[in-house]
Amino acid sequence: MDLKLLPAEASPEERAAVASVFDSSSEASNADRVAREGLNEAKARRHLLLPALHAVQKAVGWISQGALNEICCRLIVPPAEAYGVASFYAMFSTVARAPRVAHVCDDIACKLAGADAICATLERTIGPPGTSSADGQATWLRSPCLGLCERSPAALFQLAGSESADDDTIAPATIDEIEQILNGATVPAPAVGSTPQTSGTREPELRLLRRVGVADPTSLSAYRAAGGYDALARAVQMGPAQVIAEVSASELQGRGGAAFPTGRKWDAVAKTAETPRYVVCNADESEPGTFKDRVLMEEDPFATVESMTVAGFAVSAAHGYLYVRGEYPLATARLEGAIRQCRADGLLGADVMGKGFAFDIELRRGAGAYICGEETALFNSIEGFRGEPRNKPPFPVEKGLFGKPTVINNVETLANVLDIVLEGGAAFAGVGTEQSTGSKLFCVSGSVERPGLYEVAFGTTLGGLIDLAGGVRDGGGLATVLLGGAAGTFVSPEHLDTPLTFEGTRAIGASLGSGVVMAFDESADMRDIVLRIAAFFRDESCGQCVPCRVGTVRQEELLRRLARDGARPSPAAEADLLDELARVMRDASICGLGHTAANAVQSAVSMGVFEGTERE
Amino acid sequence: MIDVTVDGEVVQVPEGATLLDACRTKGVDTPTLCYLETLTPVNACRVCVVELEGSRTLVPSCSRAAQPGDVVQTDSPRVRHSRKLVLELLASSVDLSLASGDVRRWVDRYEVDTARFGPAAAPAAADERDGRDSGHHHASDGATAETVAQPIKIHDEMYVRDYSKCILCYKCVEACGDDAQNTFAIAVAGRGFDARISTEFDRKLDQSACVYCGNCIGVCPTGALVFKSEHDLREAGTWDEAKQTMTRTVCPYCGVGCNLELHVQDNEIVKVTSPMDHSVTHGHLCIKGRFGWQFVQNRGSE
Numbered sequence: 046m047d048l049k050l051l052p053a054e055a056s057p058e059e060r061a062a063v064a065s066v067f068d069s070s071s072e073a074s075n076a077d078r079v080a081r082e083g084l085n086e087a088k089a090r091r092h093l094l095l096p097a098l099h100a101v102q103k104a105v106g107w108i109s110q111g112a113l114n115e116i117c118c119r120l121i122v123p124p125a126e127a128y129g130v131a132s133f134y135a136m137f138s139t140v141a142r143a144p145r146v147a148h149v150c151d152d153i154a155c156k157l158a159g160a161d162a163i164c165a166t167l168e169r170t171i172g173p174p175g176t177s178s179a180d181g182q183a184t185w186l187r188s189p190c191l192g193l194c195e196r197s198p199a200a201l202f203q204l205a206g207s208e209s210a211d212d213d214t215i216a217p218a219t220i221d222e223i224e225q226i227l228n229g230a231t232v233p234a235p236a237v238g239s240t241p242q243t244s245g246t247r248e249p250e251l252r253l254l255r256r257v258g259v260a261d262p263t264s265l266s267a268y269r270a271a272g273g274y275d276a277l278a279r280a281v282q283m284g285p286a287q288v289i290a291e292v293s294a295s296e297l298q299g300r301g302g303a304a305f306p307t308g309r310k311w312d313a314v315a316k317t318a319e320t321p322r323y324v325v326c327n328a329d330e331s332e333p334g335t336f337k338d339r340v341l342m343e344e345d346p347f348a349t350v351e352s353m354t355v356a357g358f359a360v361s362a363a364h365g366y367l368y369v370r371g372e373y374p375l376a377t378a379r380l381e382g383a384i385r386q387c388r389a390d391g392l393l394g395a396d397v398m399g400k401g402f403a404f405d406i407e408l409r410r411g412a413g414a415y416i417c418g419e420e421t422a423l424f425n426s427i428e429g430f431r432g433e434p435r436n437k438p439p440f441p442v443e444k445g446l447f448g449k450p451t452v453i454n455n456v457e458t459l460a461n462v463l464d465i466v467l468e469g470g471a472a473f474a475g476v477g478t479e480q481s482t483g484s485k486l487f488c489v490s491g492s493v494e495r496p497g498l499y500e501v502a503f504g505t506t507l508g509g510l511i512d513l514a515g516g517v518r519d520g521g522g523l524a525t526v527l528l529g530g531a532a533g534t535f536v537s538p539e540h541l542d543t544p545l546t547f548e549g550t551r552a553i554g555a556s557l558g559s560g561v562v563m564a565f566d567e568s569a570d571m572r573d574i575v576l577r578i579a580a581f582f583r584d585e586s587c588g589q590c591v592p593c594r595v596g597t598v599r600q601e602e603l604l605r606r607l608a609r610d611g612a613r614p615s616p617a618a619e620a621d622l623l624d625e626l627a628r629v630m631r632d633a634s635i636c637g638l639g640h641t642a643a644n645a646v647q648s649a650v651s652m653g654v655f656e657g658t659e660r661e
Numbered sequence: 662m663i664d665v666t667v668d669g670e671v672v673q674v675p676e677g678a679t680l681l682d683a684c685r686t687k688g689v690d691t692p693t694l695c696y697l698e699t700l701t702p703v704n705a706c707r708v709c710v711v712e713l714e715g716s717r718t719l720v721p722s723c724s725r726a727a728q729p730g731d732v733v734q735t736d737s738p739r740v741r742h743s744r745k746l747v748l749e750l751l752a753s754s755v756d757l758s759l760a761s762g763d764v765r766r767w768v769d770r771y772e773v774d775t776a777r778f779g780p781a782a783a784p785a786a787a788d789e790r791d792g793r794d795s796g797h798h799h800a801s802d803g804a805t806a807e808t809v810a811q812p813i814k815i816h817d818e819m820y821v822r823d824y825s826k827c828i829l830c831y832k833c834v835e836a837c838g839d840d841a842q843n844t845f846a847i848a849v850a851g852r853g854f855d856a857r858i859s860t861e862f863d864r865k866l867d868q869s870a871c872v873y874c875g876n877c878i879g880v881c882p883t884g885a886l887v888f889k890s891e892h893d894l895r896e897a898g899t900w901d902e903a904k905q906t907m908t909r910t911v912c913p914y915c916g917v918g919c920n921l922e923l924h925v926q927d928n929e930i931v932k933v934t935s936p937m938d939h940s941v942t943h944g945h946l947c948i949k950g951r952f953g954w955q956f957v958q959n960r961g962s963e
Binding site for chain 2: 048052126127133139140174175186436583587590598602605622625632
């Protein structure tokens with residue numbers, strides 16, 4: 046391909062950053078793909094586009110024309126396409142930007158915890174979002190949910206320069222701390238305590254959280270001492286077909302939100318005639334209010350690596366991709382460490398455990414795009430394209446990553462597989478309810494006494510879970526609960542006896558979604574919360590299809606009219622119009638983002654959140 | 662051949678045909694915007710959706726492969742609603758004044774009413790939309806409906822880009838890319854409502870990879886991309902399609918044999934297109950055939 050490049054040169058730092066992406070292992074795997082899949086060099090390398098953009102962003106704080114040239118030359122990607130990809134992600138800047146950036150979360154849980162006051166102060170001291178500080182070294186931006194809701198308010202720091210530390214987060218964040226870090230202070234070590242059930246007397250029933258707080262998450266030997274890699278050894282004894290049979294018998298359903306039977310995915314991929322096959326772990330957890338996968342990856346990263354290996358063994362895939370949310374630096378570091386140690390110990394590589402099968406994992410870091418949690422958008426993102434969802438069918442089990450049969454599972458879903466292999470599918474299915482098997486992680490945040498990640502068997506009621514988290518904070522009254530995240534539903538306290546199961550939530554017109562349970566007491570400004578959710582979907586729509594691209598804009602405009610008593614021509618007419626927008630987004634959008642973009646806001650409107658403007 | 666039921670009537674289509682093919686076989690007028698026979702379907706506009714029995718959501722007929730026994734509704738309340746809303750969302754945010762007669766017919770058929778979203782917001786300043794950051798936007802108070810309106814881009818003597826008329830159908834990107842030209846001068850940049858067609862860093866076309874083949878203009882369904890010659894006549898108020906004739910001929914420049922359609926008004930060539938159904942060009946040309954026609958009109962006044 047002839048490339049017409051920009052008249053700009055990369056700086057030595059930019060050149061070195063791009064070069065760092067081409068390590069020997071990626072070159073070997075590319076050569077492998079060229080040989081196996083008959084790709085040309087350019088197509089085999091394109092998947093390095095996102096890592097290359099990350100490397101440049103980290104090195105100099107933005108993607109300059111010279112840097113883009115360098116990337117395009119090395120990867121043989123047309124500059125217009127590379128720019129299209131770079132400008133798609135919120136964590137990349139295509140204009141010069143200060144090297145120290147604070148992304149201050151002002152999403153739902155952080156808003157409840159005073160994020161707006163932090164933003165107001167930064168606006169006063171530095172200026173509006175995106176303004177550089179007086180010395181030009183720092184800036185700040187508002188951010189969608191950073192997945193640190195149990196310790197809200199939160200902030201993410203992108204720190205550019207080869208001398209700088211890696212990106213990092215703080216939660217709970219104070220304005221003083223944010224300003225100190227922007228002025229050059231080091232980011233303090235992460236606070237502990239995301240899982241109240243593992244402090245003090247441990248609950249014996251914990252399954253998914255059993256190693257949290259017990260085994261050092263940075264040590265493979267600690268993981269093995271705590272039973273790690275027993276499941277893979279058992280899986281190898283059983284053989285691929287039996288592993289899939291057990292997963293099917295367990296009736297495990299996906300924990301990312303769609304609740305698809307995992308066994309059916311694995312079985313479909315194992316039965317395809319096509320090779321190579323891929324295993325992808327969807328760790329792009331971005332649903333507002335969700336932090337379960339983050340805690341698993343931070344506290345038990347080897348379990349993610351082991352469970353992906355089990356999946357690879359079961360479906361005869363030799364390559365796994367682990368796509369971690371860009372805003373999760375600690376999880377990324379822990380997983381990188383885990384992958385490195387597993388490789389060194391022969392638990393990943395050409396001959397896993399000496400059992401004669403190959404499996405290795407490449408970690409990919411997202412760059413600030415909720416839509417990339419949609420499985421086909423995630424594939425496009427890994428492949429070096431804009432994170433736009435593909436039309437389904439074909440489904441990933443047929444044409445997934447690189448157009449090949451792919452198993453794609455959420456982190457929590459995979460974590461369950463280890464128990465299924467060890468105890469058998471039937472025993473696993475004995476936990477929980479008939480239609481919702483196993484245990485479930487719930488991200489409890491908002492106005493509760495002890496926010497955190499809780500593991501309970503399916504069937505626990507909504508009220509029971511809130512009680513487990515200490516009930517409503519300061520003895521306040523419960524106004525409403527957001528169930529399932531921004532794509533979920535607001536439910537009123539009358540539903541507290543609803544069992545938290547797939548079928549139980551369905552019965553009240555809600556869904557478990559990604560396991561979000563966010564409580565709001567009577568002091569919460571629900572209008573403000575609903576407007577934030579509408580803004581979120583407008584920001585995060587990829588823009589590909591009309592119903593979602595324009596529908597999310599019209600939805601936000603409509604809610605703003607309701608909120609400021611500017612309903613036109615009447616609140617009832619606006620509610621009808623909102624319903625019409627919801628229907629076109631649900632019926633005609635390409636993917637789940639558009640399908641669910643009206644769920645929570647509609648439930649809030651029908652609960653009367655905007656009434657009162659009406660009475661005037 | 663496979664059987665598909667469209668609005669209660671069984672039609673036969675070849676294997677590999679789409680539901681759109683089935684609708685057309687039955688003679689159902691199915692609206693499409695981002696679809697073109699010569700391009701890979703991106704199914705982004707969603708105006709061609711139909712109700713497929715057994716599917717939770719509506720499906721895009723342009724790209725959904727017909728399966729034996731498919732039962733499809735093209736005029737159910739759900740289909741009518743989604744098509745109406747898609748057209749309303751576009752018409753309320755994009756200037757459709759140069760869209761085809763087909764589009765105007767569909768706008769009437771689905772009773773498109775853009776007023777219910779409120780008056781249009783003020784246009785963006787020049788290049789402002791090109792600099793918008795993904796993941797951040799300034800929310801209005803809802804009193805006005807946001808649009809993509811912005812100043813027209815005229816940077817050279819061949820192309821005019823009026824992105825106030827862009828529905829983001831991806832056709833120009835596909836024609837510039839591997840569906841036709843393989844030049845890759847333009848792509849979609851940004852995200853969400855701020856997504857736009859752009860060169861790298863929004864550089865002007867003459868500094869980009871653009872080779873001025875005009876194929877992006879050839880596929881644009883809304884007049885967002887037009888030839889400068891056409892734009893100038895429109896501005897002067899003298900563009901009159903009723904007065905134009907179209908003459909089909911063969912390009913004189915090289916031996917490929919591309920067919921040209923010369924659009925002539927007042928004995929002057931005002932635009933050159935290529936027939937979509939021609940086996941050599943499939944509607945596409947190069948810069949010479951597309952723009953190199955002035956010599957024909959050089960009648961030697963001296």
